[in-house]
Amino acid sequence: MKVDVAVKDGLVVLGQQARRAGIGIRNGRISAIVDDSADLEARDEVIDAGGLVVFPGAIDPHCHFWDPGFPERENWYTGTSSAAAGGITTVIEMPLSDPPTVDGASFRIKQERARAQAVTDFALWGGIVPASLNGLDGRLAEMDRLGAVAYKAFMCWSAVEYPPVDDGVLIATLEALAARGRMLALHAENDAIIKYNEQLQHAAGKRDPQAYLASRPEIAEYEAIGRALTLAAHTSTPLYIVHMTLAAGAELIAAAKARGQRVWAETCPQYLLLDTSALDRRGPYAKCAPPIRSRANVERLWPAVLGGTIDTIGSDHAPFPAEQKDPGYTDIWEAHNGLVGIETMVPLILSEGVNRRGMSLPRAAALLSTNAARVFDLYPRKGVIQVGADADLMLADLQHEWTVEGARFLSHNKWSPYDGMRLTGKIQRAIVRGRTVYAGSAVQVQPGYGEQVLPLRADVTATNTRAPRP
Amino acid sequence: MKVDVAVKDGLVVLGQQARRAGIGIRNGRISAIVDDSADLEARDEVIDAGGLVVFPGAIDPHCHFWDPGFPERENWYTGTSSAAAGGITTVIEMPLSDPPTVDGASFRIKQERARAQAVTDFALWGGIVPASLNGLDGRLAEMDRLGAVAYKAFMCWSAVEYPPVDDGVLIATLEALAARGRMLALHAENDAIIKYNEQLQHAAGKRDPQAYLASRPEIAEYEAIGRALTLAAHTSTPLYIVHMTLAAGAELIAAAKARGQRVWAETCPQYLLLDTSALDRRGPYAKCAPPIRSRANVERLWPAVLGGTIDTIGSDHAPFPAEQKDPGYTDIWEAHNGLVGIETMVPLILSEGVNRRGMSLPRAAALLSTNAARVFDLYPRKGVIQVGADADLMLADLQHEWTVEGARFLSHNKWSPYDGMRLTGKIQRAIVRGRTVYAGSAVQVQPGYGEQVLPLRADVTATNTRAPRP
């Protein structure tokens, strides 16, 4: 049969199995999945995937491009280029830009930047800050209309331009979201416990990386997760815990799921591959929030990833240039919190999860793509290799050994907390709506190729930015 | 593209969605799934599924054909014909024949009968009776080699030729199965409680249908489920509870699953559509074991079906001719226990579950096909519409209203406990390995078209009965 593009002879992850198959693409969508790739006759391009695993393109539910607002850190072109190089075909970007994405106006500003620059598809988080209470429902209505997939708030201080909500604002927010059927994502750490511990460290004159760890103990996150579950259950609001780092936290979430609460949990590669020793080795370049945890916790967190309590992997790509990190070598408090990570997210999970810890290919696809598509209501347009779905694919060579070198990243930031780490498993190609956006170590499309993906809920009335299909 | 058979323009259940697609079939397997059915050029047959839902062919994990042994009841030809008319493309037949299927020799006898007569594909249960203890591991090894998908035992008396195991034999059986990595299915009712209550009824001279209900109270099943879970957990043996009728039992099973126990539960349409009033209306023709339960229980069991605790639907097709039922009109104890049901299993779930209680099409496919394929290790050859899978499909018209008439059944038995019930949703066609086995109210293949499906475990060394593929 005639198609535009044919991806031939890959080991394709189809539902609960992986099997050799061919994928035919027309008008950017998967139009055929065939047993025998020879049946596909491609008008435009034949991609030979022999020997590679073909996953649904990864979805990163958690990244910061700081654009608009902080051009020294990242922007939509460098950010999505780096994503594509890591097999990610859709990013869901966080509202911590300047202005913060907390209403229709700021949302539109970001939409424009993204449309102009993105090389992957993208969706956008809406933001909630204390000031959002002023006209909350109107703000939500605007952002809903513009396609916000869900909303994000902090329980502790992060950036000055994005203050945390206290429990009063939090309940009001949860109630407003419940009324609209929307989900809230929370950065769950207890602000007062962190502040108290920071003061202890400051008072003791501590400025080394371990002092930072001491300022954000596990109990700060554990307590906040418990509180978030309690309040979201009270208001019956769907809840998404971002960058959950704790094995004990996974138990809280598993128990809530068993009670029928609608809650999902995300973790990040840094909480699965690094441990507190990274702070000693890399100092400010391993500083993020929540902080890297102990090796014991890492080992007990993996079963929750393999076994189903953890739903999604996010990169929490929150990149800062050396000028905003290096001061931390002498005073850890002077370094910004956040890691470069969007380009390594998928390879790290393939290397450590699939190749070293026995994660199945379907489970990897679920964690890296399908679950996020379902949680954020992008399924079945995204997140699955199925006829009719967008032809978003990542082709991975699971045998390829390589060494992480931040210097080669397509991100604006040329460093990685994993610099020098040997991995097995590498992304060879990323395809978005049938077009190869990344291959041969380079981006293959122009800025602006990426489109916004709208959630598939009935009441999104915004016009999809995508051109009509013939 | 050229295929042997094309199923065009159906609303195809693909993973977690249903969408319009075409299915191309070559050599009995799905060789293409395409967005635009026009791409398919069929050498042999084009099936227009316009307006129909295309499900993976249903798998009935629980049916009795009594063949060899009881030709007056059913046989492999009538049984699988009736199955096909109900959308079932693979039956997993129970070991209660004569001789009972409890060793290699009896297994081979049944294999031959089935191969000669079946019009659908089939798999076979192995059986465990007390006498199995004599050389248990050897018996299991033989049946394993011949493709037994799992093993079945009773905790209470059913047929004289198939005695129940006591807890001593049960533990020994569980241990032997655990050592081989095999699953045990149990008919879970407490024998002593039933016997005691039967005696009470007999002593009181009761012979009416309600006396039968009184003899098998809910506690008899509830206790047995609890005990089965305890003993299987003790030996770490995978456990499958057949025809689970109780809402309270579903809670026991949900709790066991939450603890990580490998346990699956099946229920049957009769426990979801009938209630105790059926005994008054139909007498012996509504007598089965466990018995039909109260309306309150039915309503509380549905959430477990819709919500995920129940894994599979089985027909428990256990047909008896009128001569073995009618004596029950004057003395309920004189009627055999069992219902005709294989032809109505799927339509009942479509009508009551999908059309009346909001079951999604993917959930229906999971309950009726995919889950059974996974539990019995037939996946991904069976249970899914995916390239490479067997082209086993059922085409259903979800809008079709009709009335159950046992007199029209393809079963040897021309009655139904649902006679006269109005249903919405009907099977139009069943396809096994690309060939239509049922359409137009008639079987379309010769006896013997059906093949044995072997579990996909590594150590099944038996030759698959299926002809080699070119």
Add this chain to the structure above:
Amino acid sequence: MKVDVAVKDGLVVLGQQARRAGIGIRNGRISAIVDDSADLEARDEVIDAGGLVVFPGAIDPHCHFWDPGFPERENWYTGTSSAAAGGITTVIEMPLSDPPTVDGASFRIKQERARAQAVTDFALWGGIVPASLNGLDGRLAEMDRLGAVAYKAFMCWSAVEYPPVDDGVLIATLEALAARGRMLALHAENDAIIKYNEQLQHAAGKRDPQAYLASRPEIAEYEAIGRALTLAAHTSTPLYIVHMTLAAGAELIAAAKARGQRVWAETCPQYLLLDTSALDRRGPYAKCAPPIRSRANVERLWPAVLGGTIDTIGSDHAPFPAEQKDPGYTDIWEAHNGLVGIETMVPLILSEGVNRRGMSLPRAAALLSTNAARVFDLYPRKGVIQVGADADLMLADLQHEWTVEGARFLSHNKWSPYDGMRLTGKIQRAIVRGRTVYAGSAVQVQPGYGEQVLPLRADVTATNTRAPRP
């Protein structure tokens, strides 16, 4: 036998029973319990308890006398007089005076006031406020040495002179207490949720009593109880939840107890006898914190009181004069939070618990006396009728019907939220260390008769204020 004082022929609550017995007292302690009261020959006084129930004197673990600091509200003489009139023989007074009782110096000031004025025995709470962190362990050591029975902090704002601790201070406090083996009591309400709701009410211009209720929803207390349990479990600190009002909170506490956490819960008569309608009827005179709850909650809280989850009854006597209450009639926010209640605590429980809801006499003794003695380490000196124990007794007439009249209270405050309520069960006499301190509606001892009771822990090195016994 010769004794100083004999209490004859009462129905004495002895362990798990009540039986007719005589009590002989020498040197202020129980020196004999006899079957036949005729055996007792009293040198000083014979008290005929015929027809009365003799309980161990009640212990009020939660009262505010505001002395020093607020003479217009209450003082140690009026407060303990009112206590004695209510059958209370030991009060444990809260640290919310001015200066607050948060270190050695303020503790000594209060000790002197109490020693000079009290007519019942007394123990003292130590206080924790945010400023306590400055030299926390030293403060605790001082208060420990002076006999603080336990420590109290607030999770929300109450009085300006006694600010709440945030979670950082709370954890530091819990850790310091755990190191010393001491217990923390918490007023558990979520400050931010209350503040947010207050603002909503203020913004809406609401000033009526129901607005006050709306500002302190159940979730504010429920969340705080959960958080307190989480943090105290983290630090392994014994925890005491004061004035717990919620049936759902009792479930959290029961689950924590079942997990082995050392936690105790107190509730108050106002949460067991009043419901939200009281706010409509009495306005500011029914305003307290946490607020009075719904009738539905009251009915579900009683089983926790009768069944064992609730350990103690406290009065939370927090009296304010009319000048500090009356402004609430026009603007509820202008009324102070707190109720007059020490004189009615025991009669209310006897009337509603024993006479109307079937509470046994031993259970009443446990809730009103024995449990508090054990929790605060006063047992077996206080809290039990046993030879060797202090002869602290209350004599109650369980048949006596009467009407609450605040105007007759011995408290400085002549009002009651129960004014006009008919009760069955009245205190006739209170005996402290063998001496009748209250009888015939009047105090029978001089100010200063009361002594401080020290906890019986090994490391209390302070000299007991009590005169040596001959």
Add this chain to the structure above:
Amino acid sequence: MKVDVAVKDGLVVLGQQARRAGIGIRNGRISAIVDDSADLEARDEVIDAGGLVVFPGAIDPHCHFWDPGFPERENWYTGTSSAAAGGITTVIEMPLSDPPTVDGASFRIKQERARAQAVTDFALWGGIVPASLNGLDGRLAEMDRLGAVAYKAFMCWSAVEYPPVDDGVLIATLEALAARGRMLALHAENDAIIKYNEQLQHAAGKRDPQAYLASRPEIAEYEAIGRALTLAAHTSTPLYIVHMTLAAGAELIAAAKARGQRVWAETCPQYLLLDTSALDRRGPYAKCAPPIRSRANVERLWPAVLGGTIDTIGSDHAPFPAEQKDPGYTDIWEAHNGLVGIETMVPLILSEGVNRRGMSLPRAAALLSTNAARVFDLYPRKGVIQVGADADLMLADLQHEWTVEGARFLSHNKWSPYDGMRLTGKIQRAIVRGRTVYAGSAVQVQPGYGEQVLPLRADVTATNTRAPRP
């Protein structure tokens, strides 16, 4: 004051404390408890308890005297003499005599034997066997009237004259008892599992003590406890699990208690002091049912004893003479199941529990006396040192070191599974209703001094055998 008997200067266990006190006794009851023993003037006898701990006399809820029926094993005189020597002042004797105590006639026969021979007070269990179903309610009514404290049945075979009940009979029994408000005690082991394992051992020709252990695995008891809890919950019948041996069983029971089920558990010294190695050392003389368990289980069972899940200690004194034990040296199956134990029960708990594992004196009193009195409705006549209670006391020297020598037992059987074990803590005196029944290594009263104790339930209409009090 004048009393008949004075017990002076003991360290008396009074409720939740132990303190030096004097006890005055009149007419067999405690008539005074005094601080200063000098106040007691005794007409008949002064007992100087200086240096000894005075406990409420122990109650053995589980002993077999086999009388009538098996004079070669034990009788009421030797049995109660041995009990008294072990500090036991009330025995509750099991129905496994010949005839078994399963109806009014057999109950009366046993009553007469006991009245004629007992030197301690006694209560009697009623028995349930399958044949009891014939006229069950009438049998229960008779035994109730005669003072049966509760009823006992077996879930597995024990003695041929006392067959086990199957689950049908069990439910019928539970229902009948629930209707009467009575409690059922169960020997909880799964009969079929034991039989199966016995056959395995027999088939393998095993006759050594470890073969016996292998025949009664932990799962047999664990499953039966779970089943007993399920069925008793179904019928709402109070349940008492005798000789519970398993740490895992204690968890089942703790969970049931937490759910509010009325269930109590007994364990025995043999499951707390011996482990499976005893079978190797003592062969048939360590053979009992359930069998002695592993050391690991013993260590995990102690916390349930210290912490409150286990309610009572029973001796399960089931003595057999050497002729019925010795054949077990060559063939373990030829030895009867049961141990001599009534004389060592209390000393073993005092030595191992109080002196070595930190059990408090009040907890020891609860386990050995008070709880049994409450469970079997003998409280407050028995089980507590309180005025008005029967003057049943045991005086123990907790410092006394000695060696167990069965040859010195007052039992008919002169052996012990603890022969040669060094203990710390010995009984010096046992007092029943004010009279010393054991002291100076000898019984001090005539056969027949012991009286039947009737449960204090309202509907016991039998005349108490005790003479009226003046």
